[in-house]
Amino acid sequence: SNVLTQAPSVSVAPGQTARMTCGGNSLRSKSVHWYQQKSGQAPVLVVSADSDRPSGIPERISGSNSGNTATLTISRVEAEDEADYYCQVWDSGSDHPVFGGGTKLTVL
């Protein structure tokens, strides 16, 4: 079954670029989705299918997927971006979703 690996934490100063990765075997052959979870709130979809942004998600947030690593990039980071970010794929073998362990983004 799939295992998705995320760094536990990333720190970045306001205005800088944050990059959060999600690693897994043969990830390039899968669609990766990303969720943002602010403290005390439910997760919110911010990127689907590697790089699609739902309505209402700022253009500063983008996704990519290459090789065995998917990346969520937040440009011009703001204090409001501080949150936990989770990647997710669908495991076709077991027909259920798999989540990464999450990355906590701290805005310094």
Place this chain on the structure above:
Amino acid sequence: HVQLVQSGAEVKKPGASVKVSCKASGYSFISNDINWVRQASGRGLEWMGWMNPNSGDTGYAQKFQGRVTMTRDTSISTVYLELSSLRSDDTAVYYCVRNIPAAGTDWFDPWGQGTLVTVSP
């Protein structure tokens, strides 16, 4: 505006059962599977299972087989999660989520607001 609204927090004793509801609005209730995901405090997201509101078909994560039951009432666009034989490590926030099908690369949007279930003697 697609929305999932869950029932309120619960406190249960070990060995008891809990039933959490999830009311859908803003879309055709029978068109999308509903999944349940839980999150213990300070921990990651754990998938529990899915229900097809149209057919009533369900699928559960192996970890919860025998303890979890998902049902629905189509007349009020509501899905239910029941978890039995509760233990202290079942203390978590439980989320219902709408499944967006995408040819085997499904994702979840939106998420309910979450229901805190506390298991304590």
